[in-house]
Amino acid sequence: MHNRDVARFALVALRGYPGRTTLMLIAMAIGVAAVVVLTSLGEGARRYVSDEFSSLGTNLLIVIPGRSETAGVNPTTLMGETPRDLTLDDALALTRSYSVRRIAPLNVGSTDVNWHGKQREVTVIGTNHEMLAIRHWELSQGKFLPDSDLDVATPVCVIGSKIRSELFGAKRAIGEWLRLGDRRFRVIGIMGSAGRSIGVDVQETIMIPVASAQQLFNTPSLFRILVEAKSRAAIEPVKRFIVDTLQERHQGEKDVTVITQDAVLATFDRIFSALTYAVGGIAAISLFVAGILIMNVMLVAVSQRTAEIGLLKALGAAPKQIVVLFLSEAFLLSLLGTVAGLVLGEFASLLIRKAFPVLPAQAPLWAVLTAILVALLTGLLFSLLPARRAARLDPVLALSRR
């Protein structure tokens, strides 16, 4: 029998029982669609987190005062240790490496902002001009903080767009003087809407030179130092350089923690990949359920079409041909169900992407391929038994039954 004739026979057989065929198609399609949608959600969550971390900056290292020891209990954890503060001089020392492209010291505090009697509480970030480039932020108006020495306390500020609209409304903000705590700052720039990073909405902050922030909050220490390495490969050497330099400057104490954004990213990546595998696996179970349904329906088909099988045998169909005919029918069914499921699943993913633009829900290729493979294999595997039952039918008995 030619392949084309087999396919046509199977197709006509499927069309002959539209209700049954539709039900099986739906079962298979739901299984495949479930895999596609669930893995696309997992993948979307992974990419969302990954994007958030990338927005922190590229090739970024974050220096945090104090040592976080995860290697168990040692005498210092019991006694407690007061880490030395990070200072502006520490930050300056970190620029003395060829592999470091730029650094930005960071000071964060909260205070009141005043302009012409309007007042609100605001998060103030003290930093330098490099921050804009490190964080890939954009300005919508004016200039960012001036490129001056770190210890120069210039009374200028860059405000978030939300602060601007709340304080100034439709009025011009650039060049105006506002008051932070007990000091006056001139507005020189306004952040663009693109700036956003985990936890802090840049649009609700005011940025001032780091020396000004130290005066404002009356502290010599820094909250963080952000260091950008020249390349991805330079991240590890720079990390060693930072630890060594600061150990030397802090009388031999290793009292800072350096986080590389890649390490954090990799951890989240692993977590979310595992999550995607897990939900994908759970969804794949529905494919097996669909496979069992196919087996059931094929068994019914065999008993319904007993006389037909007897006839095919009488007309000269060998047992193997009967097996091929029924397997083809099941395979065609799985194939159509898989295609329908892919369309359905991709459409659902598209809807999710439209509804939640921050969540890039897109099923990964491996999940789609696995879904197709599992669907087709279960379809074939579970119809093997019914097909062989059909092939073993005694033609005399099969023909005498009506």
Next chain:
Amino acid sequence: MIDLQQIHRNFQVGDQVVHALDDIDLHIAAGEYVSIMGPSGSGKSTLLNLIGLLDRASSGRYLLDGEDVTTLSDIEQAATRNHRIGFVFQAFHLVPRLTAAENVELPLVLAAMPVEQRKPLVARALESLGLSDRAHHKPEQLSGGQRQRVAIARATVTEPAVLLADEPTGNLDHKSGDDVINILESLNKRGITLIVVTHDPEIGGRARRRLEMRDGQIETDSATESQGA
């Protein structure tokens, strides 16, 4: 051409062994017109199924055209049925979702004949049975007589040497039944070996050679009677 030697066919029913065929010796020459009659349970259908290779003998030898077909494999038997034997059933056994033409085409499809060779054969078979205008009808759109004619077209499209008909008129009214028998007889006149199983003496009596079966044995054979007379 059909040569049965000491054929036995036993069925196990509960703890009893039923001898459906009990030591049958039968020779049928090419081009003969044979009817097999007898009460139900006499073994006439079993004999026909055995000749049609749908059933295997418990013991004995079956030579078809001098070739021992009892020892053939399932695949070889299937091929033999396809090329050399045509079946006509009481219940027609047309595939309901296929058109008349597609039903007739089925044995050629199973034999993997290319489409361009199939089409003219199907058209000729339908035409010779006066069904050309019904080629694209589904079985449910055809009358009983037309359905049986489609079945005959299907049985003869491979140009088999033997045509086996099991109660071919059992589901038909008198008029259509008569038509079907006339068609079968005209096929026989053109050389096909025709074996008809029936319990209707009027139809069975039209055959040149008449077998009467009882309890798994051939009770009378008009061929040997005439020899004896």
